[in-house]
Amino acid sequence: RRARDAALLPAPARTADGVPVRVSLSVDEIAQLRAVDPAHADGIGLVRTEAMFMTRASTPGEEGQLALYRILLQWAGGRPVTIRTVDPGAGKALPGVADGGLRGVAFGLANPELFRTQLRAMLRAACFGDLTVLLPMLESPEQLAGARALLDQAAAELRQAGRSFGQPRLAMMVETRPAVERIAEFAVDAYAVGLGDLAAAVLGQARDAGDPEPARHPAVAEHVRRVLEHARSAGKPVSLCGAAAVEPELIPTWLRLGVREFCAPAPALAATKAAIAAVDLSAA
Numbered sequence: 001r002r003a004r005d006a007a008l009l010p011a012p013a014r015t016a017d018g019v020p021v022r023v024s025l026s027v028d029e030i031a032q033l034r035a036v037d038p039a040h041a042d043g044i045g046l047v048r049t050e051a052m053f054m055t056r057a058s059t060p061g062e063e064g065q066l067a068l069y070r071i072l073l074q075w076a077g078g079r080p081v082t083i084r085t086v087d088p089g090a091g092k093a094l095p096g097v098a099d100g101g102l103r104g105v106a107f108g109l110a111n112p113e114l115f116r117t118q119l120r121a122m123l124r125a126a127c128f129g130d131l132t133v134l135l136p137m138l139e140s141p142e143q144l145a146g147a148r149a150l151l152d153q154a155a156a157e158l159r160q161a162g163r164s165f166g167q168p169r170l171a172m173m174v175e176t177r178p179a180v181e182r183i184a185e186f187a188v189d190a191y192a193v194g195l196g197d198l199a200a201a202v203l204g205q206a207r208d209a210g211d212p213e214p215a216r217h218p219a220v221a222e223h224v225r226r227v228l229e230h231a232r233s234a235g236k237p238v239s240l241c242g243a244a245a246v247e248p249e250l251i252p253t254w255l256r257l258g259v260r261e262f263c264a265p266a267p268a269l270a271a272t273k274a275a276i277a278a279v280d281l282s283a284a
């Protein structure tokens with residue numbers, strides 16, 4: 001089975017009836033890319049920057065972050081790369097920084113200096129490839145407006161300092177209930193569904209990292225369906241992230257719902273492509 005899966009690795013993913021499906025990588029550490037051929041993935045769909053920082057002695061500053069993001073973009077060689085702003089909490093702590101119980105964008109808005117430092121590093125990194133900035137745990141359009149204002153301010157700071165920078169796209173994680181309920185109100189370029197947090201929120205359960213079980217609940221699929229429906233009408237891409245996204249048994253369900261991009265950690269790349277190749281979407 002492993003040998004069969006590995007044979008599918010070099011080619012872009014397709015269902016049994018030939019529907020193309022994107023499979024991008026999720027990355028928690030640069031070292032995870034070492035054994036991966038960039039041609040085997042459709043770019044990088046999720047970089048958990050808090051995970052990259054938490055293994056260090058201190059949270060890197062603008063130059064240190066730029067160096068990391070540049071490695072990711074250069075590795076991707078022009079393929080799209082989505083880097084997420086920090087999402088502390090849920091077992092992830094930034095070295096030397098108290099999260100105050102806040103996660104995602106709420107943490108960034110409460111720590112604007114730190115957030116702008118990260119946004120400046122991302123804006124500068126955008127010169128080295130095709131970059132999307134991804135905002136985690138977004139709950140309201142007001143939070144998005146706040147994040148956008150800090151992004152504008154970060155760009156103004158770079159302009160003032162005479163630094164060159166690019167124009168990344170802006171995407172949101174859809175992993176809270178209000179994000180799904182108000183999905184049409186968020187003016188972003190793309191969506192990434194975080195099944196781990198979304199399933200926990202929809203079912204009112206504590207999150208058990210890596211356990212795909214809660215995502216099997218029909219209420220979770222219904223939330224994913226609503227996001228896909230809106231995205232289709234708005235003409236914006238959606239990727240499905242989290243352990244349950246690439247659980248081989250669940251991949252047929254997500255494909256039938258309309259998911260056309262999965263985000264997989266490197267060790268799951270081959271099995272994800274194999275699970276996609278086994279699904280015939282033309283069958284009833």
Ligand code: PEP
Nearest residue numbers: 175194195196197241242
């Ligand atoms: C998720 O919530 O499923 C997700 C992809 O983000 P994280 O695992 O970093 O919370």
Ligand code: MG
Nearest residue numbers: 175194196197
């Ligand atoms: Mg999440």
